[in-house]
Amino acid sequence: MADWTYAEALREGLRDAMAEDPRVIVLGEDVAYGGPFGVTRGLKEAFGSERVRNTPISEAAVVGFATGAALAGYRPVVEVMFMDFLTLTLDMLVNQAAKYRYLAQDRLRVPLVVRTQAGVLQSAGAHHSQSFESWLVHVPGISVLAPSTAGDAYQAIRWALRQPDPVVVMEHKALYGRRTVREPAEDVAAGWAPRATRRRAGQDATVVSYSAMVYTALEAAERLAREGVEVEVWDLVGLSDSVMDLGLVAEAVQRTHRVLVVHEAVRTGGFGAEVAARLQELAFDGLDAPIERLGAKASPVPFSPPLEKAYLPSVEDVCQAVRDLMA
Amino acid sequence: MRIPRLGLSEAGGRILAWHKREGDPVEVGDVLLELETDKASVEVTAATAGYLGRIAAPEGAVVESGAVVAWITASPDEQVHAGRPSPGPEAPAVSPSPHQGATSGWVRASPYARRRAAELGIALAGVTGSGPGGRVVARDVERLARGSTAGRWREAVARRLQATVEAPEFWVTRTMEVARWIAPLAQHPQVTWTDLFLQALAVSLPAGSPLRPQPRSPSGLQVGLAVATDQGLLLPVLALPSDLPLEAIAERRKALLARARRGQLQDGDLGEPELVFSNLGMFGVDRFMALRDPSAPVAVAVGRVGEGVRVEGGAIRATWLVEVTATVDHRVADGAEAARFLQQVARYLEQGEGARWSQG
Amino acid sequence: MEQTTDQAEWLQRYRLMYLIRTFEETVARLVRQGEVPGFVHLSMGQEASAVGVMAALGPADVVYSGHRAHGHLLARGADPLAVLAEILGKRDGLGGGRGGSMHLIDPGVGFWGATGVVGGTIPLALGTAWARRESGGIAVVFFGDGASTTGIFHESLNLAALWSLPVLFCCENNGYAEFSARAEQSPVAYASRFAEPYGIATARVDGTELWTVIRQAQAAVQAVREGRPFFLELEVVRLAGHYEGDVQTYRSAEEREQARSRDPVWRARQGLLDSGISEGEVAQVEEEVKRQMRAVEDQALAMQWPEPAAG
Numbered sequence: 001m002a003d004w005t006y007a008e009a010l011r012e013g014l015r016d017a018m019a020e021d022p023r024v025i026v027l028g029e030d031v032a033y034g035g036p037f038g039v040t041r042g043l044k045e046a047f048g049s050e051r052v053r054n055t056p057i058s059e060a061a062v063v064g065f066a067t068g069a070a071l072a073g074y075r076p077v078v079e080v081m082f083m084d085f086l087t088l089t090l091d092m093l094v095n096q097a098a099k100y101r102y103l104a105q106d107r108l109r110v111p112l113v114v115r116t117q118a119g120v121l122q123s124a125g126a127h128h129s130q131s132f133e134s135w136l137v138h139v140p141g142i143s144v145l146a147p148s149t150a151g152d153a154y155q156a157i158r159w160a161l162r163q164p165d166p167v168v169v170m171e172h173k174a175l176y177g178r179r180t181v182r183e184p185a186e187d188v189a190a191g192w193a194p195r196a197t198r199r200r201a202g203q204d205a206t207v208v209s210y211s212a213m214v215y216t217a218l219e220a221a222e223r224l225a226r227e228g229v230e231v232e233v234w235d236l237v238g239l240s241d242s243v244m245d246l247g248l249v250a251e252a253v254q255r256t257h258r259v260l261v262v263h264e265a266v267r268t269g270g271f272g273a274e275v276a277a278r279l280q281e282l283a284f285d286g287l288d289a290p291i292e293r294l295g296a297k298a299s300p301v302p303f304s305p306p307l308e309k310a311y312l313p314s315v316e317d318v319c320q321a322v323r324d325l326m327a
Numbered sequence: 328m329r330i331p332r333l334g335l336s337e338a339g340g341r342i343l344a345w346h347k348r349e350g351d352p353v354e355v356g357d358v359l360l361e362l363e364t365d366k367a368s369v370e371v372t373a374a375t376a377g378y379l380g381r382i383a384a385p386e387g388a389v390v391e392s393g394a395v396v397a398w399i400t401a402s403p404d405e406q407v408h409a410g411r412p413s414p415g416p417e418a419p420a421v422s423p424s425p426h427q428g429a430t431s432g433w434v435r436a437s438p439y440a441r442r443r444a445a446e447l448g449i450a451l452a453g454v455t456g457s458g459p460g461g462r463v464v465a466r467d468v469e470r471l472a473r474g475s476t477a478g479r480w481r482e483a484v485a486r487r488l489q490a491t492v493e494a495p496e497f498w499v500t501r502t503m504e505v506a507r508w509i510a511p512l513a514q515h516p517q518v519t520w521t522d523l524f525l526q527a528l529a530v531s532l533p534a535g536s537p538l539r540p541q542p543r544s545p546s547g548l549q550v551g552l553a554v555a556t557d558q559g560l561l562l563p564v565l566a567l568p569s570d571l572p573l574e575a576i577a578e579r580r581k582a583l584l585a586r587a588r589r590g591q592l593q594d595g596d597l598g599e600p601e602l603v604f605s606n607l608g609m610f611g612v613d614r615f616m617a618l619r620d621p622s623a624p625v626a627v628a629v630g631r632v633g634e635g636v637r638v639e640g641g642a643i644r645a646t647w648l649v650e651v652t653a654t655v656d657h658r659v660a661d662g663a664e665a666a667r668f669l670q671q672v673a674r675y676l677e678q679g680e681g682a683r684w685s686q687g
Numbered sequence: 688m689e690q691t692t693d694q695a696e697w698l699q700r701y702r703l704m705y706l707i708r709t710f711e712e713t714v715a716r717l718v719r720q721g722e723v724p725g726f727v728h729l730s731m732g733q734e735a736s737a738v739g740v741m742a743a744l745g746p747a748d749v750v751y752s753g754h755r756a757h758g759h760l761l762a763r764g765a766d767p768l769a770v771l772a773e774i775l776g777k778r779d780g781l782g783g784g785r786g787g788s789m790h791l792i793d794p795g796v797g798f799w800g801a802t803g804v805v806g807g808t809i810p811l812a813l814g815t816a817w818a819r820r821e822s823g824g825i826a827v828v829f830f831g832d833g834a835s836t837t838g839i840f841h842e843s844l845n846l847a848a849l850w851s852l853p854v855l856f857c858c859e860n861n862g863y864a865e866f867s868a869r870a871e872q873s874p875v876a877y878a879s880r881f882a883e884p885y886g887i888a889t890a891r892v893d894g895t896e897l898w899t900v901i902r903q904a905q906a907a908v909q910a911v912r913e914g915r916p917f918f919l920e921l922e923v924v925r926l927a928g929h930y931e932g933d934v935q936t937y938r939s940a941e942e943r944e945q946a947r948s949r950d951p952v953w954r955a956r957q958g959l960l961d962s963g964i965s966e967g968e969v970a971q972v973e974e975e976v977k978r979q980m981r982a983v984e985d986q987a988l989a990m991q992w993p994e995p996a997a998g
Contacts, residue, residue: 055846056842056845056846056849058842058845058846060810060838060839060842061810061813061839061842061843061845061846062810062846063810064807064809064810064811064813064814064839064843065810065811065813065814065817065846066814067810067811067814068810068811068812068813068814068815068816068817068818068826069814069815069817069818070814071799071811071814071815071818072749072814072815072818072819073818074814074818076814091804091807091839092807092810092839095802095803095804095807096802096804096807096808096811099790100792100800102785103782103785103786103790103792103800104782104792104794104800105782105783105785107792107794107795108792108794108799108800257437257439257465284438285438285439285441285442286438286439286442287437287438287439288437288438288439288440288458288464288465289437289458289459289464324459327458327459
C-alpha cells in the first residue's frame with residue numbers, strides 16, 4: 001500500500017492493536033457498523049460483537065463503563081462521535097478516569113482511550129464542530145493527542161493503547177479522507193512517541209499548529225515564500241503536559257525570533273495561550289515580537305457556508321499574521 | 328519629504344541631526360537634515376519650499392530610502408494628521424523615537440533586541456525603534472551596532488570587500504617616468520601628483536574603452552577617491568571630464584575631500600565609481616594593490632614618486648619614477664586590455680603633449 | 688454459656704458494626720477538635736447496610752461507593768488505622784493523604800473507590816462487572832437515594848439491563864439527599880422504582896436490621912452471580928447530619944428521636960442479647976473495639992504529614 005487515508009490509518013491502528021491484545025475493546029454509538037466516518041468499519045466482523053460494542057446514546061455511562069473495565073485490566077477504546085458530545089462525558093473523564101492513578105497511588109490505573117472527532121467541516125454547525133482540547137489539557141492525568149497525518153494517526157492509536165493512563169485522541173473530520181504517503185517506518189509501532197514535528201523549514205518566523213490547521217499553516221507558508229518570507233511550520237501532535245515537549249520549537253524560536261500559534265479552537269483560552277506562555281518561558285530573550293495567536297472567532301460555530309468560512313482562521317489570516325509579526 | 332535614494336545605497340541611514348525645526352520656513356535647497364549612510368554623512372536638502380510640518384523621524388531614527396521623514400506644508404499652521412497612516416507608500420518608515428516616551432527611562436524593546444543590545448554593548452536608550460509602535464527590535468540594535476562602533480562605512484567596506492573577493496581579479500603594474508612634471512608641479516603648489524594622475528586617467532579611459540565600455544555619467548569619468556577620514560575609509564566620487572584643467576581638478580578634489588572629512592558629502596558625491604583611485608605615495612609606499620568597488624571594473628594604486636634610474640641604449644640616467652598598479656575585474660577586461668590601459672597612462676605622463684592647464 | 692457458630696459469627700458482625708460506629712464517633716470528635724481537614728460525611732445509621740451487604744460478598748467481588756464510604760470500606764475489611772490516617776491526611780494513610788474521606792480507595796480489599804461526585808462510580812461498576820464476568824466476581828456499587836435523580840444513574844440502569852451486567856446496585860435510602868427530603872427531590876417515592884421499567888429485579892428492605900440485610904443481600908448477590916443486575920434498596924437512617932458539623936436545622940427533634948429508635952447498632956445489640964449472648968460478652972467486644980480505636984487514634988494523630996512531591 002503506497003498511501004493511506006487518515007481514517008484507514010486509524011482503522012489499521014485499531015485492527016493491529018486488537019489483533020495483538022485481546023484486552024482491547026471498541027465501544028461507541030454505531031461502531032459495529034463502522035461509525036459515521038467509517039473508522040471502525042470491519043472491526044466487528046474481524047473481532048466479534050463482544051469486543052466491538054454498539055452502545056446506547058449514553059456517552060457518560062459508556063465512558064464510565066470503559067473506565068470501570070479499564071480499572072479491571074481491559075483496554076477500552078471509546079468512540080465519542082463528535083467532540084461536542086465529550087461535554088457529556090466530562091465527569092467520567094475528568095473526575096473519575098483522570099484521578100484514579102493519583103488517588104490510588106498507582107495501585108489502580110485507567111488505560112482508557114477516547115477517540116473523538118472535532119473540527120469545522122461542511123456546515124456541521126454549532127453542536128458538531130467544536131474543538132475542546134484546551135479543556136482536556138487543563139486536567140492533569142489525561143494525555144491528549146491531535147495527529148494531523150495518517151502516519152501519526154496510526155501511531156497515535158498504537159501509542160495510546162500502550163499507555164497505562166487515559167488518552168484522548170482528537171481526530172479531525174476534515175482529515176479522514178486525506179491521503180498521505182505511507183512511510184514504511186509507520187509499520188513499526190514501537191518507538192514512536194508524540195512529539196513536535198517540523199513540517200516545513202524556514203528562518204523568518206515559526207508557526208506552531210496541530211491537527212487540520214497544520215495544512216492551513218503550510219499553505220500559508222507557501223504563499224509567504226512567494227513574498228520572500230520563509231516560515232517554519234511545527235506540528236505539535238501531542239498537546240497535554242504529559243506528551244508535549246516544546247524544546248525543539250523553542251530552539252526554532254531562537255532562530256526565527258517570531259512565533260505564531262494557530263488552531264481551530266476559539267482563541268480566548270485556547271491551547272495557543274499555553275503554547276505562547278511556554279515558548280516565552282523557554283525562549284524569552286529570543287523573541288523579537290510578541291507571540292501571536294490565531295484561532296476561531298469568539299462565536300458559536302455558525303452554520304451557513306460563508307459564515308462558517310469566516311469563522312475559521314484562513315490561509316490569508318495566517319499570512320497576514322506572519323506579515324504583522326515581521327513588521 | 329522623503330529620504331532620497333542616495334547613490335548606491337538603498338538602505339537609507341540614520342538621521343544625525345535636523346537642521347530645521349517644525350514650523351521653520353523652508354526654501355528649495357535648504358539643508359534639512361544630516362543623514363549617516365553606508366558611506367558617509369550626507370546633507371539632505373529640501374526639494375520643495377514651504378514650512379516644515381511634522382517631523383516623523385527624529386534624530387537617531389534609522390530610515391530607509393523613500394521613507395517619509397517629515398511633511399512640508401504650504402502654510403505654517405497647516406495640520407498634518409498625526410496618526411500613523413496605514414502601511415503603504417505614504418507611511419513613514421519610522422515610528423516615533425523611544426526617546427520621546429523615555430521619560431521613565433524605560434525603552435520599549437523586544438526581549439531579543441535587549442539580548443542583542445547586551446551582547447553588542449549597545450545602550451538601548453540610544454536605539455530608535457522601527458518595530459510596531461516604535462518598539463526597538465533586534466534589527467535596530469544590529470544596525471546601530473554596525474554604525475555606532477565603526478560607522479556604517481565599515482559594513483559597506485566589508486560588504487564591498489566580500490563582493491570583490493568573490494570576483495576574479497588580476498593585477499598589472501607599470502613603472503612610469505614622471506621627471507618632466509617636477510618643475511610644473513613646483514610652479515603650481517595647489518596642484519598635486521594626485522591631480523596629475525587623475526587627469527592622466529581621465530584622458531586614458533575614454534568612453535567605450537575596454538575598461539569603461541559604458542560611461543555612467545555625462546559629467547565625465549566617475550572616479551572613486553579612497554579617503555582616509557576620522558570615520559575611516561570613504562569613497563566619494565569625483566566626476567572628471569577628460570578636458571578638465573589641472574587646477575580645476577585640484578579644486579574639485581579638495582572640496583570633495585573637505586566635505587568627506589567634515590562628513591558633509593552631498594547626494595552627487597555618492598555615485599557609483601567607474602574607477603577607484605588610491606595614492607599612498609605620500610606615506611612612502613612604493614607599490615600596492617587597491618581594492619575595487621564592486622561597481623568599478625578597475626582600481627588604480629599609485630605609489631611614491633621617487634628618484635630612480637633608467638637604462639637606455641646602455642646608458643644609465645637618473646630620473647623620477649612611480650609605480651602604477653591596476654586591479655582589474657577579469658570579467659570585464661583581460662590582461663592585454665589592462666596593459667594597454669597602463670600604456671596609455673604612461674604615454675600621457677611620459678610623452679604627452681603636456682598637461683591641460685587652465686592658464687599658461 | 689457456650690457460643691454457637693452462629694453466635695460467634697453474629698458477635699463478629701456486631702464487632703464490625705460497633706467498630707464503624709466507634710470509628711465515626713472518633714472522626715466526629717476529631718472534626719470538632721479541628722484535626723480533620725476538609726469535608727467528612729458520616730454514615731452513622733448505615734452500619735447494618737454496610738456490614739450486611741459485605742457479608743454476602745466474596746473476595747473476588749469489587750465494591751464501589753459514594754461520598755459516605757467509611758462504613759463500606761471498614762466493613763470490607765480495610766485497616767482502620769490506614770483509613771483514619773487517610774481521613775487525617777497523613778503520609779501513611781490509605782492514599783498517602785492524596786484523597787481523604789471522599790476518595791478512599793483500597794484495592795487490597797476489593798474496594799475500588801469512593802467518589803465526591805454523587806453517582807460518579809455507578810457506571811464504573813458496570814464496566815468492572817463486565818470485565819470480571821469470567822472471574823466469577825461481581826461488582827457492587829453503593830450510592831444514596833440522592834443519586835437516583837442524576838442522569839448517569841439512569842444511563843447506567845439502562846446499560847446494565849441492556850447488557851445483562853452482573854452488578855449489584857445498593858441504594859442506601861436515608862430519606863435525605865444532601866439537605867433535602869426525598870419528596871423535594873423526586874415524585875417517585877423510592878429509588879428502586881426507577882429500576883423496575885428497565886426490567887431489573889429489585890428489593891426494598893429495612894436497612895437498619897442486620898440480619899434482614901444479610902439475607903436480602905445474599906439473595907441479591909446470588910441473582911447477580913447468575914448474570915443479571917439487581918437493585919437493592921436499603922432503607923436506612925441518618926443519625927448524623929449530611930456532613931459532620933451539619934446542625935440539621937431541617938430535621939425536627941421528634942424525627943431525630945424516632946431515627947434513634949431505628950439505630951442499627953442498637954438493634955443488632957438487642958438481637959445479640961435476644962439470641963442469648965450475655966451483656967458481658969457484648970460489653971467485652973465493645974470495650975475491645977474502644978481500646979482498639981483509642982490506639983488507632985493515637986497512632987494516626989502521631990503520623991507524619993506527606994512530603995509534597997518534587998515537581
